[in-house]
Amino acid sequence: MDKKEIEAWLNPSECINVQIPNEIFEDFGKAEFKSFNHKCFAYAYYYLISYLYRNALYKGRTEQYSQHNIIKVFTGNKTVVSYITKNGGLLDQLDYTKTTTDYPISSYIDDDVVEFGLIKELRKKIPDLELNHSPRFSIKEPVKGLVRFNREYYTGTFYSFQNTHRIDVNRFISIVTDDRLGHVGLFIYGYISMMCDRFQSGYQITNIELGEIVGCSDRTIQNYTNRLENLGFIESTRRIFDNKLLHKVYSVR
Structure with a gap:
């Protein structure tokens, strides 16, 4: 479909x-x-x-x-x-x-x-x-x-x-029909969404850590979160401490 x-x-x-x-x-x-x-x-x-x-x-x-x-x-x-x-x-x-x-x-x-x-x-x-x-x-x-x-x-x-x-059904449709997201993109988005509910100021984690939690490689996390971000479903920043980039901080848009 x-x-x-x-x-x-x-x-x-x-x-x-x-x-x-x-x-x-x-x-x-x-x-x-x-x-x-x-x-x-x-x-x-x-x-x-x-x-x-x-x-x-x-x-x-x-x-x-x-x-x-x-x-x-x-x-x-x-x-x-x-x-x-x-x-x-x-x-x-x-x-x-x-x-x-x-x-x-x-x-x-x-x-x-x-x-x-x-x-x-x-x-x-x-x-x-x-x-x-x-x-x-x-x-x-x-x-x-x-x-x-x-x-x-x-x-x-x-x-x-x-x-x-909760995932809005219109967002569900947009994600599962996207050639580069599908049900894998939905799963990763759903987990980030859940964690952003818990951490109102943003969910801070590395790609490696997130991959270990959901059960995939950090490269998979990078590819799918980049696509989710490009489509405007999530956004991320990096926090800097002692001139070093720290974990990504995700929020759902």
């Missing part, structure tokens, strides 16, 4: 942005991804399914939000990442996703709490409801959006923004 197709697909002008749990970086850092690239794919994939679920975009033509189309946004080879996204796959094992045929087709606020109208509930209430939705159609439920602390419902990122970071 190109940028215009994804914008039409995600309808950012009428949808709500989502929060991502900060612990995702630590959890993914411990997981057995086959490569750094796959870890970045999983991060972008989780963002996307969270956005689709929170905005109940499945109420339209479900086939356009099939797992095939979602994965197609990030990779042309579904088989390569199937160990991450399949039923019982790595994200399911990490309790970040769950395969379900009961998906939201509406969302509403009740007593200041977001509630979802699920397809199975609606079919029970209106048995003769005419919906062009196959009962076999399944989605990946973003578990952390619903359940996060002590396995209790209403503790997820859809209800509490505690210890989370």
Whole structure:
């Protein structure tokens, strides 16, 4: 998909942005991804399914939000990442996703709490409801959006923004559709964004240190942060002490 197709697909002008749990970086850092690239794919994939679920975009033509189309946004080879996204796959094992045929087709606020109208509930209430939705159609439920602390419902990122970071969906689209950024650029941007939330005066770190934290080389960090900076998504300065350039200090624009 190109940028215009994804914008039409995600309808950012009428949808709500989502929060991502900060612990995702630590959890993914411990997981057995086959490569750094796959870890970045999983991060972008989780963002996307969270956005689709929170905005109940499945109420339209479900086939356009099939797992095939979602994965197609990030990779042309579904088989390569199937160990991450399949039923019982790595994200399911990490309790970040769950395969379900009961998906939201509406969302509403009740007593200041977001509630979802699920397809199975609606079919029970209106048995003769005419919906062009196959009962076999399944989605990946973003578990952390619903359940996060002590396995209790209403503790997820859809209800509490505690210890989370947010990426505006328009920025998400711009990053993942950029030929030199994609899901790797999104992962690095997401981590810097999280740290800038913690350090309001800027996040100070070297390329080597940042690479060690996220799991890639300092050259990769340099290439992607330079591109993010050139596109105006982040900015950086260097602090000088004793006539020596110190760590980069990042901020999100």
